[in-house]
Amino acid sequence: MSVRVGILGATGAVGQRFIQLLDDHETFEIAALTASESSAGETYRDAAKWRVNTPIPDAVAEMTVGATTPEAVPDDVDLLFSSLPSSVAAAVEPDFLEAGYVVSSNSSNDRMAPDVPLTIPEINADHLELIEVQRENRGWDGALIKNPNCSTITMVPTLAALDQFGLERVSVSTLQAVSGAGYSGVTSMEIIDNAIPHIGGEEEKMESESRKLLGDFDGAEVTLHGADVTASCNRIPTLDGHLENVFADLTEDPDAEDIAAAMRDYPGVDLPSAPEQLIHVFEDPMRPQPRLDRERGDGMAICAGGIQATDEGVKYNCLAHNTIRGAAGASVLNGELLVEDGWI
Structure with a gap:
């Protein structure tokens, strides 16, 4: 089965990851690329300042970039991946949904909307059923599904594994890579020989999205x-x-052994982009480390280590590749789930 897909915001940092991950994908075929009005009409090679560590796929390089409007996307495109800035996505994603497109979006707008599935396929695939509620509420033929923030998706699979022990309270401190801010998000003068102890909006996203992802769906709403x-x-x-x-x-x-086993044995999913083992657990207390471990499972695995039982529960470290598992790869995996479950 071949599914024709488009990428909204294809020239940005996450859009480029989409291009990389969808090249030679066994199900998805790139059929449309959109960007800002200033890039519309250019070839992708000319419009994108390519920053990914693999070459631009030849077929995509010569594609013409369209404006980010439904009229610029062919009718036979089955699925759209969105990597738009959230302010732009909030304004234009509804246009595509009203036009009947299914959108798997990495953008942060609407993640906490009651009728929008916020999904990690290994954790809460059943939340896709919210699409029916969404269509009834909003009166559109399309469907919107979101993946969580890159820092949230790093932690939540490990929390899902812990939930069997009665998860009551979580405190997390993150050490986040500069790519999470986009290519121009943090200047070299700000970050070299430095650490920045605040990322606007990030804490709130982790605190709210985690609870929605781990929540129960009763067929009508998520608690x-x-x-x-x-x-x-x-x-x-x-x-x-x-x-x-x-x-x-x-x-x-x-x-600690029980906790490590729960993480190690947490089930994955049988989807093309999913890692064979969702959570890789290290016994070495010096791991995981970003440079050594972010590419595990082609960048789609979660790594955990330093597991220690405490009087209250457990402390540990976890790691994921933020622009693959935490962004474009998460949307691609959600797209694969949409196909697998018959929404496409």
């Missing part, structure tokens, strides 16, 4: 998970890979 989540988000001078220090309070009293 947020009852755990309290507190986040402190920091930018550090690594290129890719968010490392997070997590402290979780549990109602039960598992030892």
Whole structure:
């Protein structure tokens, strides 16, 4: 089965990751690229300042970039991936949805909307059923599905594995790579020989999105998970890979071996972009590390290590590649889930 797809915001940092991940994809065929009005009409090679560490695919390089409007996307495109800035996405994604397109979006707008699935396929695939509620509420033929923030998606799979022990409270401190801010997001003078102890909006996203992802869906709405989540988000001078220090309070009293086994055995999904093992657990307390471990599972795995039982529960570290698993790869995986479950 071949599914024709388009990329909204194709010239940006996450848009370029979409191009890389969709090249020679077994299901998806790139059929449309959009960007700002200033890039419309140019070839992708000319419009994009290519920053990814693999060459622009030849077929995509010569494609003409269109404006980000439904009229610029061919009718036979089955699925759109959105990497638009959230302010732009909030304004234009509804136009595509009203035109009947299915949109798998990395943009942060509407993630917490009650009728929008916020989905990690391994964690809460059943939340896709919110699409029916969404269509009834909004009166459009399309569908909008979101993946969470890059820092949230690094932590939540490990929390899902811990939930069997009675997850009550989570505190997390993040060490986030500069690529999470986009190519121009942090200047070299700000970040070299430095760390920035605040990332605007990031803490709130982790605190709210985690509870929605781990929440229960009853067929009509999602009830947020009852755990309290507190986040402190920091930018550090690594290129890719968010490392997070997590402290979780549990109602039960598992030892470190039980916790490691729960993470290691947490089930994955049978989708083309999914890693064979969702959570890789290190015994070496010096791991995971961004430079050494961010590419595990082709950048789609979650890594965990430094697991120690505490009087309250557990403390550990986790890591994921923020622009692959945490952004474009997450949207691609959601697109694969949409196809697998018959929404496309």
